[in-house]
Structures are given as C-alpha cells and as structure tokens.
Amino acid sequence: MKCSAEVIERRLCAFREMCRRRGLRLTAQRMAVFQEVAGTEEHPDADAILRRVRRRVPSIALDTVYRILYRLEDEGLISRVQMSSDRLRFDGRVEAHHHFVCSECGRVRDFTSAAVDRIRLPEEALACGEIRARHLQIRGVCRECLDRRAGRKGR
Numbered sequence: 001m002k003c004s005a006e007v008i009e010r011r012l013c014a015f016r017e018m019c020r021r022r023g024l025r026l027t028a029q030r031m032a033v034f035q036e037v038a039g040t041e042e043h044p045d046a047d048a049i050l051r052r053v054r055r056r057v058p059s060i061a062l063d064t065v066y067r068i069l070y071r072l073e074d075e076g077l078i079s080r081v082q083m084s085s086d087r088l089r090f091d092g093r094v095e096a097h098h099h100f101v102c103s104e105c106g107r108v109r110d111f112t113s114a115a116v117d118r119i120r121l122p123e124e125a126l127a128c129g130e131i132r133a134r135h136l137q138i139r140g141v142c143r144e145c146l147d148r149r150a151g152r153k154g155r
C-alpha cells in the first residue's frame with residue numbers, strides 16, 4: 001500500500017528540513033532511499049529498498065543503503081521494526097503507533113490506539129530505566145490470509 005500524497009509530502013518536508021539543518025547534501029541516493037521508506041506502508045527490509053532504489057540509482061550498494069537508513073533513523077525520520085524471527089524492517093511512520101504482524105505472509109499493518117498509549121506501565125518496566133517509547137506488536141493471521149484460507153476450503 002502506498003501512502004497518501006499528503007503524508008508523503010509532509011515526510012519529504014521533514015527530510016529536506018533535516019538535511020538543511022545538518023548541512024547534509026541532498027544526494028540522489030539519500031533522496032531515493034528516503035522516498036522508498038516514506039512512500040509505502042509496507043515496512044520494507046533493506047533488500048527490498050535496495051531493489052527499488054536501484055531502478056533510479058543503479059550503482060548503489062547494500063551497505064550504502066544501510067548507512068543511509070541508520071542515519072535517517074538517528075535523525076528520527078524513519079523508525080526500525082524489529083521482528084523476532086524476521087529481518088530488520090524500516091518504517092516511514094515515526095509517530096507513535098503499533099503493529100499487527102501476519103505470521104503467514106509477513107505483512108505488517110499499522111494501528112494506533114489511545115488505550116494502549118495510556119496503559120500504566122508496570123513497575124517492572126519502569127525499574128529497568130527511563131521510558132522513551134512504547135510499542136505493541138501483535139502476531140496473528142491477517143484478514144487477507146484468513147480469506148484466502150476460507151476460499152480454498154470453499155472450493
């Protein structure tokens with residue numbers, strides 16, 4: 001799923017602003033990598049980002065893509081999604097949100113929940129250190145996969 005034009009424009013603005021503030025050159029490579037992460041809701045991994053970026057910047061290498069991704073993450077322009085048994089994936093959405101991860105197709109869905117954001121954290125978590133963010137990750141089987149299964153049974 002592609003993000004709406006409005007969302008993409010807002011993210012690109014933040015990106016250009018950061019480059020200006022940090023005196024970073026707006027290279028074709030940085031721009032292409034950022035656009036791939038910021039323009040999709042798919043939470044792509046670095047290989048998928050590399051494949052798409054190469055359509056525009058054919059010479060770019062995987063380690064360059066990683067370097068750019070980590071830098072963008074440091075600057076708070078993208079976030080990282082760590083799945084337990086999966087590869088590292090990247091997210092153009094940096095506002096607080098949560099994930100539903102499908103165990104069958106690997107799709108990652110975003111959702112927001114005021115209820116989750118308000119949960120009083122247990123003492124056990126607070127005792128570990130200073131809380132900076134909270135993130136709920138739910139694993140399950142997505143609607144599409146459930147429908148596909150149901151369809152297969154129906155035939």
Ligand SMILES: [Zn+2]
Pocket residue numbers: 102103104105106107141142143144145146
């Ligand atoms: Zn699925």
Ligand SMILES: [Zn+2]
Pocket residue numbers: 043091093097098099109110
């Ligand atoms: Zn997300």
